[in-house]
Amino acid sequence: MDLVFTTGAVGAVRIEGGGDAAIGLRSAAPAVGDGVALHFEGAGRDWSAGQCLAFTLRANGAHRLRVRIEHGRGHWVLYLVPRPGLSARVVLPFADLRERPHNSSHPGYSRFGGGPHPVDLADVHSLTLTFNQVSPEDKTLTLADFGLHDTVMESAVLDPRVVVDAWGQWTGERGALLAEAQVRAAWAAEPAAFDGFPGHTDATGAEAAARLGEGTGFFRVARDGGRWWLVDPEGYRFFSAGCDCVRPKSEGPLDGRETLFADLTHAEEREPTVAGRWHSRLWADFHARNLRRRHGEDGDWHERWSRHTAARLRRWGFNTIANWSEDTLTRRGLMPYVTNIQSLGPLCGHLPDVFAPDFPRRVRDLVEPEVAPYRGDRMLIGFFVGNEPHWTFGGVAHPFNAVF
Structure with missing residues (x-):
């Protein structure tokens, strides 16, 4: 109508x-x-x-x-x-x-x-x-x-045509943004740009003048006058500046979009078992494909990518690998990092009774198995315990709306 x-x-x-x-x-x-x-x-x-x-x-x-x-x-x-x-x-x-x-x-x-x-x-x-x-x-x-x-x-x-080239670049009506030779020339030139910058070999990048006493070997918080600080394992003040979602992959669904791509030879076909936004038969990951083009197909490509990525982040002014990043990168000890606790999602996102006598025990039982593998990791700053709780999403179905 x-x-x-x-x-x-x-x-x-x-x-x-x-x-x-x-x-x-x-x-x-x-x-x-x-x-x-x-x-x-x-x-x-x-x-x-x-x-x-x-x-x-x-x-x-x-x-x-x-x-x-x-x-x-x-x-x-x-x-x-x-x-x-x-x-x-x-x-x-x-x-x-x-x-x-x-x-x-x-x-x-x-x-x-x-x-x-x-x-x-x-x-x-x-x-x-x-x-x-x-x-x-x-x-x-x-x-x-x-x-x-x-x-x-x-x-x-409604007007399908090729707008993404073989490197995953959106071209629209302008043609390729960078030719393959230009991309590879930029790759070859890049390592020199990451040599000798401050913090390249220092684990945390902290400054000696900012020390708040002896280190404990782990990240902690401490109060200096009227201000709380993060303190690094060596006892220095630490202002965390991090980049989220540092991963060697970034795949996307292709159903209904196939005609937009110049090259889908690396696409994977899957059974579309999940409904909603991820319901797709065909998937592609140009980011992962390009990393292998750069760092090689052998078993050491992830190590080369990890060290190059940590150097890049420091050059850009970051000192932390932030949340939702790949665990195999964060656990290499290249930079301080944060991660998240998945097990608390249902408990924290659905308005639990935090005053219930058994609430501390329930939290401990959920968290202990998940945090145990991180014990002794001096680069771990801490854990996120919640994000975008579902009761903030509006609508009428959740009791939150009746309470507030």
């Missing part, structure tokens, strides 16, 4: 078209909040007979877009990041407008966020789509084919 609406500019953008025609947005330098508003009237406010909203989206860059739906019970906000230069069918299932879904990647765009007020589908007032990040480049955006559907449609790229 087509949607009937009126359009209005939000901020300093120029709008072309509207109504039944495509809506074009142009701006030389849009600020956060610039965009377009669709206002629904009469029968157009009632979406309750449908299962999803779908529309076509095309942008000249990977602009983060904020979608805000105003309705009779409040508002719902989510975010889209389109693939540059591709026309994509964006699908918003109505189930995802009631409970916050997981962040997800779709052919033609990524989607994340959701909340706080579940959408009253019988009384939808407006949909506002605005640019959500500032950048100096000109921005263009085209929206079309807004409609309600009685089944959940498939998201899709």
Whole structure:
């Protein structure tokens, strides 16, 4: 069912078209909040007979877009990041407008966020789509084919063509960013750039002038005057600056995207047993492929990658390998690191009764087996115990909403 609406500019953008025609947005330098508003009237406010909203989206860059739906019970906000230069069918299932879904990647765009007020589908007032990040480049955006559907449609790229080269570089309409010879020349030149910089051989990079007494052999916290500090194993103040997710792999799903890639000879086919955002038959990992191109296919490539990566991080000003990084890298003793405790997820994320008499025992029973392998590791700073608890995700299903 087509949607009937009126359009209005939000901020300093120029709008072309509207109504039944495509809506074009142009701006030389849009600020956060610039965009377009669709206002629904009469029968157009009632979406309750449908299962999803779908529309076509095309942008000249990977602009983060904020979608805000105003309705009779409040508002719902989510975010889209389109693939540059591709026309994509964006699908918003109505189930995802009631409970916050997981962040997800779709052919033609990524989607994340959701909340706080579940959408009253019988009384939808407006949909506002605005640019959500500032950048100096000109921005263009085209929206079309807004409609309600009685089944959940498939998201899709509507003008498929090759936009990713054999190295995993997004090329769009510009062709290859770097030729193979250029890539290999950059690799050959890089090691010299990492020789002789401060901290290359020092385990923690701490400065002698910042010592807070004798070291204990492990990271700890200590108070100096009115300020708490991390203290390294040798007793020096330590200001941790870390990079998350340092891993030799970064795979992604390919279903519905196959035509976008110049070379998928390294892709793997799997049984798509997991539903939702990771439901895919075909997968590829250009990052891992390129690391093997650089460091070799023999059994020592991981050691070479690990030492090169630690040197790179120090050169860039980091002194910590931060959370969600690969365990086989962090345990090599090349840099201080943090890791996370997986076993506490259900306990910390589902509003446990922390005052219950058995709560300390339950925590200890969960944690002890997981932390035991790290005993004696002087490079370990500490553990994360929770991240993005599910009760913050909005929606109506969790008791959190009744309590707060």
